[in-house]
Amino acid sequence: MAEAHDRPPEQFTLRMRRYDPESGSAPYWDEHTVELEPHRSVLEGILQARDRFDGSIGIRCSCRQAICGSCGIRVNGEPALACHTHLDAALASANDGVIEIEPMGNMPVIKDLIVDMDAVHWKKIQRVTPWLLAKQPVPEREYLVSKESMVDVTQTMACIQCGACVSDCLAMEVDPGFIGPAALAKAYRFVGDPRDDQQFERLNDLAQDPQGIFDCTHCFKCVEACPKGVNPMGQIMRLRRIATQDHHIVDQNNGERHEAAFASLIKNNGILWEAELIPRSYGGNSWFGKFAPAAGKELMSSIPTAVRGLLRGKMTIPKILKPHRIPKPDLGAVQAIYDKIESRPERYELNLYIAGEDEPKEPAAVATGAAEESTSPEGSANR
Amino acid sequence: MPAHDVLIIGAGLAGQRAALAAAEEGASVAIMSKVHPVRSHSVAAAGGINAAISVDDDWRSHAYDTVKGSDFLGDQDAIEVMCSEAPKEVMELEHMGVTFHRNDKGEMDLRAFGGASMKRTAYVADITGQALLHVLYEQLLKHHETVARYEEWFTTSLLRDEHGNCCGAIARDVRSGKMEAFTAKNVILACGGAGQAYKPTTNGLIVTGDGISMAYRAGAPLMDMEMVQYHPTCLVETGILITEGARGEGAHLLNANGERFMEKSAPNKMELASRDVVSRAEQIEINEGRGVGPDKAGIYLDITVVPRKRTLEALREIVNLGKDFAGVDITREPIMIRPGQHYIMGGVKTDVDGRTPIDGLYAAGEVACVSVHGGNRLGANSLLDTLIFGRRSGEHAAKRAASMGMPEVDVNAQLLEDAARIDAIIKRPRDGRRVSEIKTELGETMNKYAAVFRDEAGLQGALETIHRLREEADKAWIDDRGTVFNQDVLGAIELGYMVDCAETTVVAAIERKESRGAQFRTDFPERNDGEWLKHIDVTLTQDGGAGGPQISYSPVTITQWQPEERKY
Numbered sequence: 001m002a003e004a005h006d007r008p009p010e011q012f013t014l015r016m017r018r019y020d021p022e023s024g025s026a027p028y029w030d031e032h033t034v035e036l037e038p039h040r041s042v043l044e045g046i047l048q049a050r051d052r053f054d055g056s057i058g059i060r061c062s063c064r065q066a067i068c069g070s071c072g073i074r075v076n077g078e079p080a081l082a083c084h085t086h087l088d089a090a091l092a093s094a095n096d097g098v099i100e101i102e103p104m105g106n107m108p109v110i111k112d113l114i115v116d117m118d119a120v121h122w123k124k125i126q127r128v129t130p131w132l133l134a135k136q137p138v139p140e141r142e143y144l145v146s147k148e149s150m151v152d153v154t155q156t157m158a159c160i161q162c163g164a165c166v167s168d169c170l171a172m173e174v175d176p177g178f179i180g181p182a183a184l185a186k187a188y189r190f191v192g193d194p195r196d197d198q199q200f201e202r203l204n205d206l207a208q209d210p211q212g213i214f215d216c217t218h219c220f221k222c223v224e225a226c227p228k229g230v231n232p233m234g235q236i237m238r239l240r241r242i243a244t245q246d247h248h249i250v251d252q253n254n255g256e257r258h259e260a261a262f263a264s265l266i267k268n269n270g271i272l273w274e275a276e277l278i279p280r281s282y283g284g285n286s287w288f289g290k291f292a293p294a295a296g297k298e299l300m301s302s303i304p305t306a307v308r309g310l311l312r313g314k315m316t317i318p319k320i321l322k323p324h325r326i327p328k329p330d331l332g333a334v335q336a337i338y339d340k341i342e343s344r345p346e347r348y349e350l351n352l353y354i355a356g357e358d359e360p361k362e363p364a365a366v367a368t369g370a371a372e373e374s375t376s377p378e379g380s381a382n383r
Numbered sequence: 384m385p386a387h388d389v390l391i392i393g394a395g396l397a398g399q400r401a402a403l404a405a406a407e408e409g410a411s412v413a414i415m416s417k418v419h420p421v422r423s424h425s426v427a428a429a430g431g432i433n434a435a436i437s438v439d440d441d442w443r444s445h446a447y448d449t450v451k452g453s454d455f456l457g458d459q460d461a462i463e464v465m466c467s468e469a470p471k472e473v474m475e476l477e478h479m480g481v482t483f484h485r486n487d488k489g490e491m492d493l494r495a496f497g498g499a500s501m502k503r504t505a506y507v508a509d510i511t512g513q514a515l516l517h518v519l520y521e522q523l524l525k526h527h528e529t530v531a532r533y534e535e536w537f538t539t540s541l542l543r544d545e546h547g548n549c550c551g552a553i554a555r556d557v558r559s560g561k562m563e564a565f566t567a568k569n570v571i572l573a574c575g576g577a578g579q580a581y582k583p584t585t586n587g588l589i590v591t592g593d594g595i596s597m598a599y600r601a602g603a604p605l606m607d608m609e610m611v612q613y614h615p616t617c618l619v620e621t622g623i624l625i626t627e628g629a630r631g632e633g634a635h636l637l638n639a640n641g642e643r644f645m646e647k648s649a650p651n652k653m654e655l656a657s658r659d660v661v662s663r664a665e666q667i668e669i670n671e672g673r674g675v676g677p678d679k680a681g682i683y684l685d686i687t688v689v690p691r692k693r694t695l696e697a698l699r700e701i702v703n704l705g706k707d708f709a710g711v712d713i714t715r716e717p718i719m720i721r722p723g724q725h726y727i728m729g730g731v732k733t734d735v736d737g738r739t740p741i742d743g744l745y746a747a748g749e750v751a752c753v754s755v756h757g758g759n760r761l762g763a764n765s766l767l768d769t770l771i772f773g774r775r776s777g778e779h780a781a782k783r784a785a786s787m788g789m790p791e792v793d794v795n796a797q798l799l800e801d802a803a804r805i806d807a808i809i810k811r812p813r814d815g816r817r818v819s820e821i822k823t824e825l826g827e828t829m830n831k832y833a834a835v836f837r838d839e840a841g842l843q844g845a846l847e848t849i850h851r852l853r854e855e856a857d858k859a860w861i862d863d864r865g866t867v868f869n870q871d872v873l874g875a876i877e878l879g880y881m882v883d884c885a886e887t888t889v890v891a892a893i894e895r896k897e898s899r900g901a902q903f904r905t906d907f908p909e910r911n912d913g914e915w916l917k918h919i920d921v922t923l924t925q926d927g928g929a930g931g932p933q934i935s936y937s938p939v940t941i942t943q944w945q946p947e948e949r950k951y
Binding site: 061068069086118144149 | 424480482492522534558589708861866
């Protein structure tokens, strides 16, 4: 809900992580106290410090309204656009009453808050063939396509390339080669575009790549990080669904079967049976399948993980040998969700740009989407 | 030393469109920008792009609306070019991949916009500029073999050979601090307007008049500089823009008495009169005490009259802006706005192919003045301007390049001079003012005296202030002594660019002793076609600039529409 914008200026202390590549010294912390109305942005705070105290503070910025994508930083450890983060909100999430400001992660720092986006972000964008491969022949006027399809891809078109999602992508931290949330969201912008001629080729490419769509670990970090509601992880999941369900692409990374195994395990047990996951990923949901040679290999390689789980008590021998289930009534409720989703004639896909309600008095947007989408305005389902 | 057929400075819509066009003509192209191309301020254009693509529409109707919008100061030959080529251009962008919103038949949907006689504005929600800019950048990535990109390079001056022709530019690699001379057969300036000479402004921090000033210093005439557009709907506190698309979708403007005051000045078009008319009407309400808010300094923009679903779908960006930057849910309550500096109609004087009077130097987009906007630009005509004249400049420059050899010019003297200038700024003693202080005073001066209403005394006072600020700017000191990403020193150079733009704006505003378009002189409140149906050109005297700005005039081209009284 709207907040009050009529409070007088207050003092805010910013602790900035500075780095001067020419000094030969390590990064250091630098504190400045600024005075601004609480709803003003962290960017305005940084600029006041720069204007009044130290003109050498390095930060990229331009529009001040969250559209140019220049000022991606970390505020109190979380990725954000400096111009899109209010000082009072930043103070509320600070540990010790000081707003901590750092450059984004997963990208090398050039100076102060400025990171090398070319070396990471833009390279990954180029990986996904980021231009329309238009269907031929090109019409004389516009391509005739549905209203919904254009609104749909506008969600990913709305990505401002700020890098906030890249900054905190956990999969990229482990595997720097992962194509990553921003570039894969960009890929959806073409895969979802009915004017593009290469939907299958694009999806097959991204599915077969070991660092492609199945490299995402579903951690939601990018969804939280995105200042524009692009929902990068959601787009990656849509790429997976279109690749597997519409094009029946079976990838060499076993991503498609792994995901199916996950889904069927939860359907059967209501909770994950870890020991069965890998065999089922390779052999499918059958007893003989468990002895697939590739499964054996993968099982061997995951023994250290299993042992660690045993040592920490996360796993027990009976849990490994015997399927564990949630209580029956709960399992029934879980399975009812599956039944409801699987009985739909068409898949529901979410899009923030298609808003569900017209009149304020109507009940909130269709329930399907409400839980998954946290960014406002209200998300809702569309087919 | 890099050498190219066509060097484009600025990588917003005009620059990127020029680069693509020149590359398609077979030229070797370089595009240079002080920021990454997708950060260019074209990204902030929200509402849409005008083109007579509807079967019920005709480009002549678009052209007439534009002429009328310009208060008959626009050059009609240029307006005809822009409006007649618009449908093809927009279709081409659609084919490149712009996700234009569709109607139920799957055709491009069109929305209403100010000063337009019918729905003619194609749009992508309210992120049209962003969608266009990102799609053009996709094309640059696709054509990476023919278009060299110099991203985060700051241009310090234009090169001219002994014949006076433009033959390249000196630039500084922002990342390394390295200075480099780029020779080119042609240079296209496409680096935007000068909004940062005003405070507040809707323009980004990078919009500092670099191209206008560099061309002016190189001897190119500037035209229509007095014509500065105040957008009717900017957030009261920060000056952030609320798109005209809101009024296009049906939103109302209300004064403190809850009246739709546009009835008084534009009984037919109401909120969708041209921007100069609406901004003036708002300012009158505020000046006469009918404003809203604690200081009565605002006007209510009521978007709640638009169906909520439509607002969320087609005006999503301003729903978020309202919430994040004003604390208002625009789907539930009115939001407080006021007029704010948004665009400059003036710029480097060009013809319809983007040529300036200096051979080899082109300009396109907000940096240029063709003039298609004259005294007042219609909403959604700026994106069109950038694309049409960006493309035409690129094509023309590429063709010109094909018929000539690479200029041989000794660049060292100027390269060293620019490097020394930067070095001197870095080493300035700390006995003057800070760059930021001078910039703030400049912006506030312009916003007070060269705004919606102007008069002789105010403008003369502003000019005196600007002269003092120029002296102070020449001595302003900075903190950053480094070379890597020294944004501080670039800020000092930008300040000099902005002072040039402010000075030429005020000089031209003093000169034009009438009220036309965005220039409203309270001491000359009427339009005076007899004396002032002409452009004011401002040129820097070529004695090293000591004589300051010189005024001359050029005629307005009229093809089929004679000036008439302007009513909305």
